Amino acid sequence: MVTSASSLPQPAARIHYAGLDGLRALAVAGVLVYHLFPGALPGGFIGVDVFFVISGFLITSLLMREHHTQGRISLSGFWTRRARRIIPALVLVVTASTTIALVIGGDVLVRIGRQILGAATFSYNWVEITTGGSYFDALSPEMFRTLWSLAVEEQFYIVWPLLLLALLLLPSRWLRAGVLVAASIGSALWMAHLFAPGADATRVYYGTDTHAFGLLIGAALAVLLEGRLGAGLPRSNGRATRVTFDVAGTIALVGVGALAFSLGDGDDFTYRGGLALASLLTVIVIAAAIRPRSVLGSRLDAGALRWLGRRSYGVYLWHWPVFTLTLAVSGSTATQAPPVTASLVAIVITLAASELSFRFVETPVRTRGFRDCARALTRAVRTSIPRAAVSIGIVAVALVLVGSTGTAMAVSPQSSSVxxxxxxxxxxxxxxxxxxxxxxxxxxxxxxxxxxxxxxxxxxxxxxxxxxxxxxxxxxxxxxxxxxxxxxxxxxxxxxxxxxxxxxxxxxxxxxxxxxxxxxxxxxxxxxxxxxxxxxxxxxxxxxxxxxxxxxxxxxxxxxxxxxxxxxxxxxxxxxxxxxxxxxxxxxxxxxxxxxxxxxxxxxxxxxxxxxxxxxxxxx
Incomplete structure (x- = not known):
């Protein structure tokens, strides 16, 4: 008998950490401005590093709580939950965008096969590195270029639970956190060492080894709080302590904002300490925001920020393909200086697509699993005519998207017109x-x-x-x-x-x-x-x-x-x-x-x- 997804070992009860949705919202907003309004926020790309720190913290805290409450970590359960969270939106974005690109034709199809290979294997960063691709190449705005960061995170998700089991053999949480901090520093130093001023920085920016410091330092914070995350952090000893944490977190958040306005994607300092500094400041923000009764955490949890933060994954996935397709439809290829109207249209479409994906694709699969969703679709065919029509329509659209994606991969050019x-x-x-x-x-x-x-x-x-x-x-x-x-x-x-x-x-x-x-x-x-x-x-x-x-x-x-x-x-x-x-x-x-x-x-x-x-x- 096939075991259903619902019978998988369940993790410890989910905990909402105050402020993290808002921090995600600010991070994805920075990335959108950086990409869609070039020059307005030259360092907005550090939003990706903020995501890395949040992911390292959340994933590690989840695993630590499971180990603390159940005495074990279910690797199959963890990887299944990650697949439910990541794959549905990713497949939808890739197939839908590629299908539209096939209809439009031209430069938006350039090297689409290589991009989809990287997306499907969660190795986009290394595929681009080994084939000589460049994140900074403005001559060919590849639709799925931003998936490099998803690849880094997925590689972390695959390896980290295994490494964490080994790390738990160390006798104290301080020693464990120290090992992770040292590894984070090593990754940042490796980036600084490999970076060559004046040369293309894609290798050091894309590399899992050179860009793991944010994930590792986020994980270090979760390990340091081992045993305290299950029941929530202990309440502070007094108002002075709470104020101190809030002030420190606010200053760190302002520091992240200052870096977003001051760093450039070609600056030496960006790769020789700037990105690492952004990650360190993000850890301070998280540590302050998640404390009970944190003013900073409650402000970051404001309605609009929380709404955007919960949909930040979809927004990040959709924004660049939508942007490049919008430019292609308008007859423009100037991704570094797009018409303002094109950028605004791309934002509207991105938010709408992200909401639909979040509501009708991501949430059902995340909560019910792949098999239960497939069974529900099958049952709908056997119930009433309207439901059957909807189900058949969904299957037909899926087949068209997959077929069009395969066709696009077969006919895509290997170089842009420029x-x-x-x-x-x-x-x-x-x-x-x-x-x-x-x-x-x-x-x-x-x-x-x-x-x-x-x-x-x-x-x-x-x-x-x-x-x-x-x-x-x-x-x-x-x-x-x-x-x-x-x-x-x-x-x-x-x-x-x-x-x-x-x-x-x-x-x-x-x-x-x-x-x-x-x-x-x-x-x-x-x-x-x-x-x-x-x-x-x-x-x-x-x-x-x-x-x-x-x-x-x-x-x-x-x-x-x-x-x-x-x-x-x-x-x-x-x-x-x-x-x-x-x-x-x-x-x-x-x-x-x-x-x-x-x-x-x-x-x-x-x-x-x-x-x-x-x-x-x-x-x-």
Whole structure:
């Protein structure tokens, strides 16, 4: 006889921890703003780290209470409950989103098979790492990119109960907590060690080993409270103690908010202590909020926050696929600077889909189990015609979703239109095929020029090489200005930094004067600097160009290559669908803007020794 899900060993009675729903709500709200309104909350991605800490605490407290009350931990029961919680919404999001993507077609289907493989095996993070995927790649906004964090959590859920059984062999809760704190510190240090400034951070951000510190420190708190969680935490000794915890928790929560506003996904500090600090502050918030009569916990449990927190899993799953599909329907691919209306529409659809999923899919399966839900569906077919029609309709929709998902996996392209454009440009550069338009001839060559840029320069590279023979180009996808100092230092050490340096890194994020000052300091007073301004449908571009103009105007040997004004009249004609990346002919416009700036430098009066203490190099 088949054992029903309801006969599985039951865990200790569930306990509601005050404030955790509200903390989840704040975390998922931060992630939504970070993704849907780029620039408004640059560090909103730390919401994922808040989730990790909460998950580590809750899962460990559940296992500890089961061990404390029943003297054992049922591994099969634990994993079954996790499957009930995770799988229904995940399957619905993946199949529904993929089906819609199949109808829309185009770039939203890029590498969908690889993504679904990662989602189905809870290994999305490692699949992307091993295949060279990038979380920060704006050229191909993959629909299920955000499932990397779910993969990290699921890997933790599989391994952690086994490790916890071993940890319980240690004689004291303080020693157990100490081991987990040490492991958390080790994970954070490993992230800091592997992080390479200026390089793509996907490996350290996605890695289970490098990003486990939040889960581990959350687990450490639960272990430290061993034996106290079953009956609730002991009441504080007095008002002063309660106030102290509330104040400490509030300050920690403000600290998390400050990090959300100040960290950047490319900042060195983010990976060398920033994410770990966010996790530590979250532990303090949890410890304060869950205490009896905590003011902080009651405030975080406010109605709207609690509603969103209870649906945070579905909101997190739905928001990115809905967002990318909304952009695709509107004909836009600018995920880093989407139209506000598209973002608002995506939020409305996400909340509606999450509520429906929570009410009609997640809750029934979580409370009744897979088998009981399937039996209820079967019984409905044999009762009345209306119920039978509904049941048959559900089965038919499920079959369509699964079939469409398989079809999408079979026909999905392996590269986006912009990636293909750049690849074609690089192939053209390597084979030197006849270009559609011959660049304007110039007496200026590229033998004394080093160019450092992002994917825009990468796309324009063939035209640049034809216009400025001998130029040394170091361009790559998803770079921003903050990476320039590290790249220039490496080029200097390699002996590749020539007398004129071109920097084209304004597309992927804001620019600040301190970074530009650092660039000037690295290249030294004897080199010219050309700053290529930016053109893209992104909200920071105007500020970037203003900052570059101001900086160049204050320095005689720095000039602007006005790519923005040069391409603007012909953007629709010469740029890809993202209105950012040029084809070969657009690349000639990019090259001509740089050549005009070179001529400006060549025309500078050479006699500046008295004022600046050096002679300008001559551009030939």
């Amino acid at each position: 990636e293909q454009l750049i690849a074609n440009a690089q192939k053209s550069s390597q084979t030197k095929t006849a270009p559609p338009k011959t660049p304007a001839k110039s007496t200026v060559t590229g033998e004394n020029i080093t160019a450092v840029g992002d994917s825009v320069m990468l796309a324009a590279a063939p035209a640049l090489e034809d216009s400025l023979p001998g130029i040394d180009i170091d361009a790559s996808v998803s770079r921003s200005m903050y990476t320039a100092p590290g790249i220039l230092e490496d080029l200097e050490q390699q002996g590749r930094l020539r007398s004129t340096v071109i920097i084209g890194l304004g597309t992927n994020g804001p620019v600040n004067e301190s970074t530009l000052d650092e660039i000037v300091e690295i290249i030294g007073p004897e080199r010219h600097l050309i700053l290529v301004n930016a053109y893209a449908p992104r909200d920071w571009i105007e500020g970037v160009n203003a900052e570059l103009d101001s900086f160049a105007a204050a320095r005689r040997t720095s000039v602007i290559a006005d790519w923005s004004d040069a391409i603007d009249p012909r953007a629709t004609e010469l740029l890809a669908a993202d209105r950012i990346h040029p084809g070969y002919e657009g690349g000639t416009v990019y090259a001509e803007a740089i050549m005009r700036s070179l001529q400006v430098l060549a025309d500078l009066p050479p006699a500046v020794t008295e004022q600046y203490g050096y002679n300008l190099p001559v551009v030939r």
